[in-house]
Amino acid sequence: MHRDPLTIGTQTFTSRLFTGTGKFSAKAQIAEMLARSGSEMITVALRRIDMGAGTENILNFIPKTVTLLPNTSGARTAQEAVRIARIAREAGCGRFIKIEVITDSKYLMPDNWETLKATEILAKEDFVVLPYVLPDLPLARRLEAAGAAAVMPLGAPIGSNRGLETRALIALLIENCRVPVVVDAGLGRPSHAAAAMEMGADAVLVNTAIATAQDPAAMGHAFALAVSAGRMAFKAKLSEESATARASSPLTGFLDSPPQKSPQ
Amino acid sequence: MKVTINGDLASIAACTIGELVAQRGLDPKGLVVEHNQRIVKQEKWPDIRLQDGDHLELLSFVGGG
Amino acid sequence: MSFTTTIEKYTDFEFEKFFDRVRPDDVTAAMEKEKPGVLDFLTMLSPRAAEFLEPMARRAQQLTVQHFGRTIHLFIPLYISNYCSNQCVYCGFNCTHAITRRKLDLKEIEAEARAIAATGMQHLLLLTGESVEMTPIDYLEAAVSLLKSYFASVGVEMFPMQVDAYQRLRAAGADSLTLYQEVYDRQIYRRLHLAGRKTDYRFRLDAPERGAWAGFRAINIGPLIGLGEPRREVFFAGLHARYLDDHFLDTEVGLSLPRLNPAEGDFRPEYRADDRTFVQLLLALRLFMPRAALTVSTRERADFRNHLIRLGITRLSAGSCTGVGGYARPVGEKTPQFVVSDTRSVQQVAEAIAAQGYQPVYKDWDLIA
Numbered sequence: 001m002h003r004d005p006l007t008i009g010t011q012t013f014t015s016r017l018f019t020g021t022g023k024f025s026a027k028a029q030i031a032e033m034l035a036r037s038g039s040e041m042i043t044v045a046l047r048r049i050d051m052g053a054g055t056e057n058i059l060n061f062i063p064k065t066v067t068l069l070p071n072t073s074g075a076r077t078a079q080e081a082v083r084i085a086r087i088a089r090e091a092g093c094g095r096f097i098k099i100e101v102i103t104d105s106k107y108l109m110p111d112n113w114e115t116l117k118a119t120e121i122l123a124k125e126d127f128v129v130l131p132y133v134l135p136d137l138p139l140a141r142r143l144e145a146a147g148a149a150a151v152m153p154l155g156a157p158i159g160s161n162r163g164l165e166t167r168a169l170i171a172l173l174i175e176n177c178r179v180p181v182v183v184d185a186g187l188g189r190p191s192h193a194a195a196a197m198e199m200g201a202d203a204v205l206v207n208t209a210i211a212t213a214q215d216p217a218a219m220g221h222a223f224a225l226a227v228s229a230g231r232m233a234f235k236a237k238l239s240e241e242s243a244t245a246r247a248s249s250p251l252t253g254f255l256d257s258p259p260q261k262s263p264q
Numbered sequence: 265m266k267v268t269i270n271g272d273l274a275s276i277a278a279c280t281i282g283e284l285v286a287q288r289g290l291d292p293k294g295l296v297v298e299h300n301q302r303i304v305k306q307e308k309w310p311d312i313r314l315q316d317g318d319h320l321e322l323l324s325f326v327g328g329g
Numbered sequence: 330m331s332f333t334t335t336i337e338k339y340t341d342f343e344f345e346k347f348f349d350r351v352r353p354d355d356v357t358a359a360m361e362k363e364k365p366g367v368l369d370f371l372t373m374l375s376p377r378a379a380e381f382l383e384p385m386a387r388r389a390q391q392l393t394v395q396h397f398g399r400t401i402h403l404f405i406p407l408y409i410s411n412y413c414s415n416q417c418v419y420c421g422f423n424c425t426h427a428i429t430r431r432k433l434d435l436k437e438i439e440a441e442a443r444a445i446a447a448t449g450m451q452h453l454l455l456l457t458g459e460s461v462e463m464t465p466i467d468y469l470e471a472a473v474s475l476l477k478s479y480f481a482s483v484g485v486e487m488f489p490m491q492v493d494a495y496q497r498l499r500a501a502g503a504d505s506l507t508l509y510q511e512v513y514d515r516q517i518y519r520r521l522h523l524a525g526r527k528t529d530y531r532f533r534l535d536a537p538e539r540g541a542w543a544g545f546r547a548i549n550i551g552p553l554i555g556l557g558e559p560r561r562e563v564f565f566a567g568l569h570a571r572y573l574d575d576h577f578l579d580t581e582v583g584l585s586l587p588r589l590n591p592a593e594g595d596f597r598p599e600y601r602a603d604d605r606t607f608v609q610l611l612l613a614l615r616l617f618m619p620r621a622a623l624t625v626s627t628r629e630r631a632d633f634r635n636h637l638i639r640l641g642i643t644r645l646s647a648g649s650c651t652g653v654g655g656y657a658r659p660v661g662e663k664t665p666q667f668v669v670s671d672t673r674s675v676q677q678v679a680e681a682i683a684a685q686g687y688q689p690v691y692k693d694w695d696l697i698a
Contacts, residue, residue: 020329027327045328048270048321049290057291058325073328087323090303091294158329185329207329251386254636255605 004231006202008180009096009128009149011067015040016197017227018069018182019220020207021058029216031061037220041067043098043207045074046088059093069130071098078117085122097122098152099131108158112139116146123147132184135169140177151177152205154185155196159208161188164195174200190219190226197230198237267318282310284320296323331535332572336513336565344371344561351377360388365617370567373613374560382609389615389641396620399687402644403679404452404484405445406626408653408666409433409472413458415525417511419556419589419596421666422458424525431653432463438472440657442479448648448675451481451692454507456666459488459527466494470501477502481695484547488526489536495543505547506540508533509587512556513565517599521556537569541577548573548580549624554607555589555598563610567617574618583622583644584614590628590668604633608640615641627651627671631681634671638685647671647678 005012019039024030034042042062062068070088075081078101085097099122101114115131116139122129128149133139135153143151153170156162163186164170173181180202187193193204206223213219266275278284281297281304297304298321304312314320347368356378359369372378373385410432413422421428433441445453453476457464469487476483484505485498495506510533512518518530527533537548550569552562566584574582588607589598602610615623624644625637634645650656651665673681679689 021325021327022329024327030327043329044325046296046323047326049295049324051269051272051274051288051322057293058327059294060291068325070325071328087296087298087303088325090305091296091323091325092306093294093325205329211329250383251390251639252382252605252608254632255382255608 004235006180008130011096011128013040013067013203014038015224015227016203016231017193017220017224018042018184018203018205019210020205021045021062021211022207023211024216027056027058027061029211030058031063032217033210033220034063034066036217037210037224039066039220039224041069041096043069043071043205044093045071046084046091047074067096068093069096069098071100071132072118073100073102075099075101075118076103076111076114077101078114078121081114081118082121085118085127086125089127094128095126096128096130099129110134110154112136116142119143119148120146130182135166135173137169137172137176140173144177144179148179150180150182150202152182152184155183155192156186156188158185160186161209162186163188163192164199167195167199170196170201171199190222193223194226194230194233197227198233200234201230203227265314265316267314267316267320269320270322276314279313280310281308281312281314281320284314285309290322291324294325297321298323330576331538332569333531333534335568335572336534339565339568344558344564347371348375348377348560351375353377353380356381357384360385360616367564367568367571370613370617371564373616374564374610376560378613379605379609382605382612385609385612385616386640389612390639392619393615393641393643397643400690401638401642401682401687402452402622402690402693403450403647403675403682404454404482404644405448405450405675406454406456406486406646406649406651407438407441407445407476407656408456408651409438409441410457410460410464411653411666412460412463413525414460414462415458415527416523417527418521418523419553419598430463433654435471435475437654437657438475439479441654442476444656446479449691450648450675452484453480453482454484454486454505454646455503456486457488458666459525461488461526466490466497470497473498473501473503481692484549489533490539492539492543495540495545499544504545505549505583506537506543506545507549507585508536508540509551509553509585510534510566510569511553513552513562513569514557517557534569537573538576541573541580546579546581547583547622548577549583549585549622551585551587553589554586554602554610555600558600559602559606559610563614567614570614570618570621574621581622582618583624584618585624585626586610586614587626587628587667590670608637611637612641627669628667629670631671631673634678635681635685638682638687645678645682647673648675 015038017039018041020043072081072084081101099118101111103111119129119131130150132152140151156165182203183196183201184205188209210219355372359372411422485503486507522528552566570582623642625642626646627649682689
């Protein structure tokens with residue numbers, strides 16, 4: 001296998017499966033899942049600590065080699081997201097931040113407008129900003145211009161497991177974005193992840209489907225395989241398409257030029 | 265002295281943030297402390313003296329997607 | 330039931346009127362269909378569709394790669410006799426032409442086989458003029474058996490036969506049948522075929538399906554481009570191919586569009602298909618019959634054949650001699666059936682195929698007796 005790394009910000013990833021730490025029934029499962037899936041980036045949320053219960057520190061279950069992607073969940077405005085991001089950076093776990101601003105508690109749709117504002121601020125503060133958004137091409141362009149390191153369109157509502165409901169819109173992002181496109185949310189099955197990769201997504205982020213599986217480690221592994229397969233399929237197709245494109249002179253262009261003498 | 269920690273009023277014996285974290289047996293890894301709306305870097309914890317009526321927010325990472 | 334019934338439905342079809350009504354949208358709609366119908370095919374053959382050559386080419390390439398991969402199947406023709414009892418006004422073997430008539434005996438055939446096998450060719454097309462008297466079935470059967478010991482595949486292109494004769498050739502090891510109708514237009518057919526068994530239009534038209542009945546694995550058909558109006562001729566050839574494809578599921582259908590070259594005699598084709606039209610005809614065929622083999626012979630120029638590789642063709646002849654024999658020892662053949670334009674060696678053709686990113690296939694499969 002030749003290397004096919006993904007670079008976000010200044011960091012390079014071998015695995016194109018990003019995972020999350022939410023909804024696991026035991027924290028120990030996270031470590032096992034990371035080991036089996038090979039995921040190199042995982043999301044975490046920031047909360048007030050519970051002074052009463054001596055809960056185990058989640059960081060103890062995440063190897064140093066895995067990049068932490070703190071999210072801004074709980075934020076309802078750009079300002080709140082910015083505050084959470086700054087706090088997260090002080091925790092000493094790197095510059096990555098997933099901006100997640102949700103004002104709709106019924107469908108958990110991200111607020112693209114607030115997300116853009118937060119991105120503009122945080123990118124200037126040298127964060128590696130990964131905004132979680134509804135797939136919207138003009139917005140994605142603005143996010144890029146604002147300095148986003150990637151765009152993370154949702155496939156379906158968070159936790160819905162419904163798959164690539166926004167496929168056609170994501171396809172536009174994939175076709176047009178210069179920064180990596182990471183499909184986040186709604187991917188309920190490995191086949192969903194494979195489909196996203198096959199259509200050219202640079203990575204996927206999967207949390208619920210893995211964490212709530214009966215065997216999260218095995219499911220993490222299954223998603224990893226699906227992501228690799230989808231990526232491989234995309235690349236295989238890509239080379240075919242580029243072969244066509246290489247014919248910069250069109251296939252029938254020879255009909256317009258004067259006939260050449262046969263060689264020899 | 266009485267301070268507000270994560271929204272709750274609490275009586276503490278510690279004089280600095282560093283002492284408070286130690287007395288409460290908190291794991292400093294990934295722990296962030298906001299002192300009166302200002303984030304305090306870990307290396308400054310022993311230097312920040314607490315006063316009656318201070319507001320403290322102690323945050324850490326939890327599971328999330 | 331025979332293809333004759335199908336083609337007769339179009340006796341009064343007004344092609345020109347149909348072509349006049351074709352709009353650009355019709356062309357794009359036809360191109361994009363997963364299974365184009367016969368009128369979609371005719372739409373793609375229309376003069377109007379000539380404006381869509383590039384998108385048709387891209388679709389043709391995509392479909393061909395999808396069904397065949399990037400491969401070009403190579404074959405080589407061997408003429409073992411130029412005796413002919415027909416009088417086809419366009420053909421070098423026409424019985425009224427005062428040419429040297431020859432027929433190879435089995436020993437000579439074996440010598441040719443050795444010489445051809447040495448080039449690496451594994452798929453052979455065995456041809457004769459059409460003379461039942463001079464090249465009877467016993468002779469042909471013996472030739473096929475002999476050649477089968479040298480080649481993975483032996484195809485035959487000779488006078489049309491009854492099913493039982495085809496079965497004998499099949500049993501001797503021939504696996505494919507090539508038979509060109511020459512011209513589907515019945516009136517023109519009558520004008521051009523003046524004498525001999527070939528004057529029987531229908532016996533020839535139904536021969537490919539008799540071959541399919543006899544169990545040939547592959548059947549290749551086609552019109553000789555230049556005899557009839559090319560767009561209509563290719564339309565009928567396409568219909569014929571679809572008919573065979575629909576009726577004989579175990580038969581691979583192939584087409585070729587041999588363009589008339591000046592041969593012996595002074596025949597001047599009434600119709601012409603320039604390169605652009607020729608390409609359109611090929612592309613329309615490919616879009617209509619995505620899985621059909623499409624053959625281009627050495628009648629076409631080397632550079633033109635090179636370009637066609639990426640446009641949906643799947644078979645090329647190479648290193649061809651179109652006179653009798655000619656491989657074992659060059660005979661300075663003066664009277665070929667047609668003049669070869671692409672005179673490259675097998676090796677050179679294979680290299681040209683590889684240079685386009687395609688794989689030259691010498692041996693597609695082997696019939697295990």
